[in-house]
Structures are given as C-alpha cells and as structure tokens.
Amino acid sequence: xxxxxxxxxxxxxxxxxxxxxxxxxxxxxxxxxxxxxxxxxxxxxxxxxxxxxxxxxxxxxxxxxxxxxxxxxxxxxxxxxxxxxxxxxxxxx
Amino acid sequence: xxxxxxxxxxxxxxxxxxxxxxxxxxxxxxxxxxxxxxxxxxxxxxxxxxxxxxxxxxxxxxxxxxxxxxxxxxxxxxxxxxxxxxxxxxxxx
Numbered sequence: 001x002x003x004x005x006x007x008x009x010x011x012x013x014x015x016x017x018x019x020x021x022x023x024x025x026x027x028x029x030x031x032x033x034x035x036x037x038x039x040x041x042x043x044x045x046x047x048x049x050x051x052x053x054x055x056x057x058x059x060x061x062x063x064x065x066x067x068x069x070x071x072x073x074x075x076x077x078x079x080x081x082x083x084x085x086x087x088x089x090x091x092x093x
Numbered sequence: 094x095x096x097x098x099x100x101x102x103x104x105x106x107x108x109x110x111x112x113x114x115x116x117x118x119x120x121x122x123x124x125x126x127x128x129x130x131x132x133x134x135x136x137x138x139x140x141x142x143x144x145x146x147x148x149x150x151x152x153x154x155x156x157x158x159x160x161x162x163x164x165x166x167x168x169x170x171x172x173x174x175x176x177x178x179x180x181x182x183x184x185x186x
Binding site (some may be wrong): 020032045049061 | 095101102113115119120123126127128129130131132133134135136137138139140141142151152154155158159160
C-alpha cells in the first residue's frame with residue numbers, strides 16, 4: 001500500500017533561525033504586526049509499506065539517517081491515509 | 094490578540110522540484126521504498142490581529158508581497174488559535 005507521510009523538520013530550541021529572523025524583520029519593515037517567525041522544512045513522501053506503523057517507522061528511520069541533522073534539528077513524522085496510485089501513473093524520473 | 098498562523102508554500106504543479114527529486118533518489122539508493130517526495134517551505138508566524146479573519150488577511154497579503162513567488166509557488170494560510178504571550182517574554186531581537 002502507498003502511504004502519504006508528512007515529515008516536519010524544525011530547528012531545535014536555542015538554535016538561531018536566521019531565515020525566520022530575516023523574514024520577521026522584513027515583514028516588520030513592510031508594516032506587518034509580526035512578533036516572531038519560525039521556518040520549517042516539510043517533505044511529503046509517498047512510501048510503500050504494509051501498514052501505517054510500518055510507513056511511520058521507515059520514514060522516521062530515513063529522517064535519522066538522511067533528512068534531519070540531529071545536532072540542530074528535530075523532526076516529526078505523520079502518516080496520512082493510504083492513497084491509491086495506478087501503477088502506470090507513477091512518477092518515474 | 095496574538096495569533097499563530099501557518100503558511101505553507103509549495104511549488105505549482107508542473108514546476109520541477111529539484112530538492113524533492115534529489116531526496117527521492119537518495120532515499121531509493123538507501124533502500125527505502127519511496128515513490129515521490131515533495132518539498133515544502135512552512136513558516137509559523139505570530140501576528141497581532143483583531144480576529145482570526147484579520148490575521149489570515151494580513152498574512153495572505155504578506156505572502157503575495159514577500160513570502161511566495163507567484164510565478165512558481167502556491168501558498169496556503171491557516172490560522173491556529175490565539176495564543177497568550179506575556180509582553181515581557183516576547184522575543185525582541
């Protein structure tokens with residue numbers, strides 16, 4: 001089964017978020033009443049797995065090995081519902 | 094009132110997602126049964142506004158003016174609940 005999994009990667013508390021801070025300053029300069037901006041990276045991944053739990057474990061493992069930097073980033077994995085993709089319409093790049 | 098607003102910025106359909114594609118290939122090489130990877134940018138913004146609707150309008154306007162590139166990106170704005178922040182604990186960088 002194909003599951004859609006959303007991975008959210010954010011900086012750990014205490015790590016300076018330069019991108020968020022730059023955006024906060026820019027929005028302030030443009031006159032928006034913004035207090036703080038946090039930037040996150042999100043990946044929506046389609047993964048083949050036997051169950052929701054299996055999909056979650058596979059992607060959490062991928063986060064540890066590849067997607068997140070454990071020194072400065074936290075990650076969270078959320079499995080959405082299974083989706084049906086006809087074999088011939090799958091993206092093969 | 095201070096509202097927490099989440100902005101999701103993603104590439105329009107048809108625009109090549111180089112980051113997502115690179116991650117898909119890397120995960121495949123590591124043995125993960127991944128079909129497709131989409132990369133998104135998310136900003137969590139704290140904004141002062143009179144109401145939920147006001148907060149949404151302010152940030153949607155900011156997206157049009159600064160955060161999203163309308164040629165290649167779509168954005169969505171979601172207002173979460175109001176949050177109470179004591180004046181003296183606000184981040185002032």
